[in-house]
Amino acid sequence: MSKKYKNSLAIFEQLESEVRAYCRSFPTVFTKAKGSKLWDEEGKEYLDFLSGAGALNYGHNNQKMQDALVRYILQDNISHSLDMATEAKRNFLEKFNEVILKPRNLQYKVMFTGPTGTNAVESALKLARKVTGRTNIISFTNGFHGMTLGSLSVTGNAMKRKGAGVPLQNTISVPFDNYFEEDFDTVEYLKQILEDSGSGLDKPAAVILETVQGEGGINAARFHWLKRIEEVCREYNILLIVDDIQAGIGRTGTFFSFEPAGIKPDIVCLSKSLSGYGLPMAITLFKPELDQWKPGEHNGTFRGNNLAFVTAVESLNYWDDDSFEKDIQKKANVVTDFLQRLVKDFPELKGNRQGRGLMQGIKCGAKDLAAKVCQEAFKRGLIMETSGPIDEVFKLFPPLTIEIEELKKGFEIIEQSIDAVVKQQKLITV
Amino acid sequence: MSKKYKNSLAIFEQLESEVRAYCRSFPTVFTKAKGSKLWDEEGKEYLDFLSGAGALNYGHNNQKMQDALVRYILQDNISHSLDMATEAKRNFLEKFNEVILKPRNLQYKVMFTGPTGTNAVESALKLARKVTGRTNIISFTNGFHGMTLGSLSVTGNAMKRKGAGVPLQNTISVPFDNYFEEDFDTVEYLKQILEDSGSGLDKPAAVILETVQGEGGINAARFHWLKRIEEVCREYNILLIVDDIQAGIGRTGTFFSFEPAGIKPDIVCLSKSLSGYGLPMAITLFKPELDQWKPGEHNGTFRGNNLAFVTAVESLNYWDDDSFEKDIQKKANVVTDFLQRLVKDFPELKGNRQGRGLMQGIKCGAKDLAAKVCQEAFKRGLIMETSGPIDEVFKLFPPLTIEIEELKKGFEIIEQSIDAVVKQQKLITV
């Protein structure tokens, strides 16, 4: 290996496409990681409040998963299997059924899609359209569901939509919960345009939503709102798809983010932290009566990423009882308290606490502030990203397994970072 | 883990979606694999002429890659990194540049897309449309490019297209090389409809093609045809996208399948065997002047599958000199000889040899024959699949690293299988 790029980002700048993004916010070369920490090649340590955008809910290189993974590999077990039956896949199906589906009384069929979130969403949209014979899908303002053409069509972000290069079709975006400052009932709005045969809304196959919008600004829908959306779906015979790719797998405190709302979606998309170890894996769950796929009607080369199945099985041990849920909830309360205090202590933020569970953030009323806070935090050894249509939210996304002490260490850095930013702002203003 | 499903496919039938496919053709539970062989849980051995549909060109659990992979994991190196810079990613970029791009005088930028072939294709289509400002894409009869909405729109297969549940738009399919039995020049046809302002063909952003169609029937375009397609693209200022996901990474005898045709596509999609070990990974390559992406305009959680980067770097050692290419070519000749003999020895097949390199097969004129041959082969311990719009081709897809002896073992099984099928047919006919 040539040494000329050692300690440098030059090869990325020279060879990697301009589309690269995270490496611009965190301009260093990472080499190692464990639990809630990363180190770069110069040995600098970082606390991780990003968690692979939700793909590392159990932290980096979780020891038990690592052990299982290495053991599996060394035994020359199956690595890649298309959608053939393997022992690792069977173990996953059994464990997922025992620990997740059965206890929640969810009779879902499991579809192994291509191992990315967007593929799970594309499968869901295809199935909903196929089963209902309708083409239209309702999505919500500031929803995010992926970058392939079908998923992009239900994604709100204008810059990303424009990247399609073609008009995005067969979808309509309606206001999410709390979209309006004034007290306007967005479920009533949806009902009215569904009911009114002159509204111009073509009867949809499905509604797709995130219970907490991860990319769109950490907007948490109220449980009551979710329940009413489900009722509207039932009343008008529309399928309800929950994209639980970012908010699921414990991020909000329960395995599925929709559990406390008491709803049972028709279709659920999972990915990101599903493998537990950051390995590519995705599934789409749906009610058995919707399983009208023909064999091979949706396929993909990497549906059988057995290394991911192995770590996924290990990760599901976290869900054997409710101790993990309780632990997340405890940490979530600590985060909530901290953020509420921040909003009060730093009126300059014009801040608003958003989200729930370990998926919270502060929406800043002042322009560019959130991005600056993240920049300052990175300098101080904390990795944290922004969210929202104009990056107006800074988003606390620690591993669910983070230690309380690490959490508090992160808080300190955030507070220092805000302090620094606020002081700079004052200097500029004066 | 519950034992009740031990030695059984029951949980798959109960819980996995009807969309599952390969496990129906090869109904057993696989546990181990090495090189060109797999074993199921009863210890039965199988020779692999499928190679993960092209994702296992270097065989199963390649020892050098395995060693590198386990070492990397045990050192707590970065597993998942979104698109942040990591040492493993840098190593890949450097090695890929040194061993693949530079020696071939290809100045491509590298885009790390979501780790699936379809995501690489979606990226390519988006970029072509964005850069040209045009929406239409030309694809070819029996092309296959993936299952997400954009890729599906350029895929020929009717059953898979129907799965979309919406009309597929902004694409047009034109005849591939040798599409007509009579001697009709399909490049001239394309030129004529591009030239004729009354043809109803909206000027396209790009042409997308596979040099050898893997799913569509192992149809190999002639080099001269490819060269002329490139010329048409240049003449009409249309981008040329080569989807080298299945035919690339050595499958046809060179790293890129288009090398012997002497063309330089504007955009190239790679995936499947790119990681070398069957791990999900994909990249899209394009000429630097096309790199007009905005940061983050296309993104995805698993662009930074570092385990795949590690094995990919190891796999690229195969390409340090031309010995591997020569070895593939030698085996390819053995396959060609075998298939030619088969066609002659078994006139009942009404067979035609298709393809090139280690991507060959026999197109059977008689209905259902190819599928029956594969079925018989499986009984005899050989894994092989069909291809083509009505599964009329059986497709020899061994690892490129297969031993000649293994190859011949496979031939024997194929010959026995054909013999068995032909005899059955005769019994039925008589």
Added chain:
Amino acid sequence: MSKKYKNSLAIFEQLESEVRAYCRSFPTVFTKAKGSKLWDEEGKEYLDFLSGAGALNYGHNNQKMQDALVRYILQDNISHSLDMATEAKRNFLEKFNEVILKPRNLQYKVMFTGPTGTNAVESALKLARKVTGRTNIISFTNGFHGMTLGSLSVTGNAMKRKGAGVPLQNTISVPFDNYFEEDFDTVEYLKQILEDSGSGLDKPAAVILETVQGEGGINAARFHWLKRIEEVCREYNILLIVDDIQAGIGRTGTFFSFEPAGIKPDIVCLSKSLSGYGLPMAITLFKPELDQWKPGEHNGTFRGNNLAFVTAVESLNYWDDDSFEKDIQKKANVVTDFLQRLVKDFPELKGNRQGRGLMQGIKCGAKDLAAKVCQEAFKRGLIMETSGPIDEVFKLFPPLTIEIEELKKGFEIIEQSIDAVVKQQKLITV
């Protein structure tokens, strides 16, 4: 001519498509008409409160127009001229400029589209998209703009949309003025989704609206609302299209329906009563800087319906001074008073007066009531139709030239009809 169908509707039932509609509501064969009256072949007289759905604002067979028309025909003047220059067309352009455009300080170019409203709308949509380079069009709930594919895409009615047989694309329907019972500001809603880069609304080429929705329920937008919509269009650089096909040509009291709102649309569509005599004619008006058409880029065989130009010129004499406007307004007040009284006198209607000018109606809260009132009215010699997504409005659409006595005759019939319907309802309920 065969006599066998004399006095009968048989040939229509046998030969005409099931798509026929008005002849089902008014099942007789009409033979003659003059002013505000029609007669059927049995000599029965009908008062016309339908006016050809707005195409006969000057009444039937207006004498001055008839004289001019017959004179023109008998002199062998040009009947059909594609878009060649003719004297009749020149006369129209001159008169329209002098009497309509100049006095209103409107510098519009005139495009002669195919002679139907939907063709004028299609031209407007094409031009807006062409000029802005954007594809999306914003339309409003319960808008109606025509039946060809482009116009249908901006039409709200679900039954008619479904007739397309394909998903309708590149448009989004947003709430019209007063769409919600509660006091929700629909202009603010539009502004918010335009401003929010995460709303999922692709920046539109244009907004299209009717100031009073004729088919959608006689919903009159407030002038202030229209003014604010225009401001939003200016702020976000979006074109404003007013479809004045039904509400224009004096129907609401001014030549253009938007005059009292003080707005200047970028594009205006006119048809229906434009020829004055019920002859097919349509034009699209737009600001000169938008006139970016290439010669022949939109064409059509009947753009030069010279018989229509002749009667149109004659009809424009009504607009030489403001006496006609005043006369319409006077009659409008009479209608308003009558309808307000009706609402009060017949609480069983759960009625609400809608609309303005001679484009008013009563929205009935009770199901099927409006249709029954129209049925009873027809029996009593009055032709009147329903409007609204569930035909919940009966719609008073007399010729603008109707005599006050005729108007009152019509009122009597309406009152009797309501009385009859209400009594029936009571019988059923009791």
Added chain:
Amino acid sequence: MSKKYKNSLAIFEQLESEVRAYCRSFPTVFTKAKGSKLWDEEGKEYLDFLSGAGALNYGHNNQKMQDALVRYILQDNISHSLDMATEAKRNFLEKFNEVILKPRNLQYKVMFTGPTGTNAVESALKLARKVTGRTNIISFTNGFHGMTLGSLSVTGNAMKRKGAGVPLQNTISVPFDNYFEEDFDTVEYLKQILEDSGSGLDKPAAVILETVQGEGGINAARFHWLKRIEEVCREYNILLIVDDIQAGIGRTGTFFSFEPAGIKPDIVCLSKSLSGYGLPMAITLFKPELDQWKPGEHNGTFRGNNLAFVTAVESLNYWDDDSFEKDIQKKANVVTDFLQRLVKDFPELKGNRQGRGLMQGIKCGAKDLAAKVCQEAFKRGLIMETSGPIDEVFKLFPPLTIEIEELKKGFEIIEQSIDAVVKQQKLITV
């Protein structure tokens, strides 16, 4: 009326949109017309070889139709009737049934669409999609079907397609008869892509075609080709739509242009010369089992243009016996002889005779030649237009009722015009 524009085109240039086209080729103001002649306001006489682009097959101001029309108007008969039943409409239905449908053994239902060709086509496409539940329509290279969004999608011309401002969807254009110089069977091509489930062709609702392409270059399909297209439609259960708007109503020698091919389309579109007098009128005919419209599912204000019904009835007298057909055929032969001689006498044209009946022309191999011939002809008092994707054809389109002497007068002018153009060309070349 202001006199300032007298004898001038100024108001057109000032006020009419740049989209105007014919008035640029024939820059004068026309005032009168009779039979095959027009006069401009300076009294100059023109022979008409354009016939309103096929809307004036019976010549200008046909005396019998004029008499019937004036009589009807003066009696205050119904002018405009939406789709209510009127005596004039009934007369049309009866006469059309007796004279056209019955003798040809065609059991079609009649749909009165908006009174333009494009509206008839839009209705046909909607119905075909609705009845089959499929969205795709097959059209042919150089087909022309109208300017509204649906019709434009099946039109081949690139400039006109681009005017849409949105990607045109749900259609695919395939090669018309004789599209290729070499002897390639375009019906076989269509069959192959329909048969091949990997071709990327989504099963269509319908095929739409003109038997002779009027705008696309006077390309006449061979009868055998049409017959085979019909067979393909039957075999694959696809509807056959014949757009007979330009080629129908006697233009090619029979009432329907498809009669000599012996086919029975499922749907037929008629307009242009249907009214006989150049008045806007259009109908769509279809087999009774396809009449699945809901009442009002397709509507339009001017479906009841009764003045057109009156002249249409009169025009149908031409079809009472076969004398008119024979007369057209005789003239057609005269035209054919003339054009064949022209091709021989003027090798500089590199000419090819195209078309059949009174729908013939010469395709010129040399650039811009056809347009120059038309220009010279106009100077000499003959109105004639070009056709084809690059205006490479000059097109003889006299009224079917033209006198033989007039026809020969026209030939003389054409010959002189060619002579003049050829001489100019030589001067330039030398």
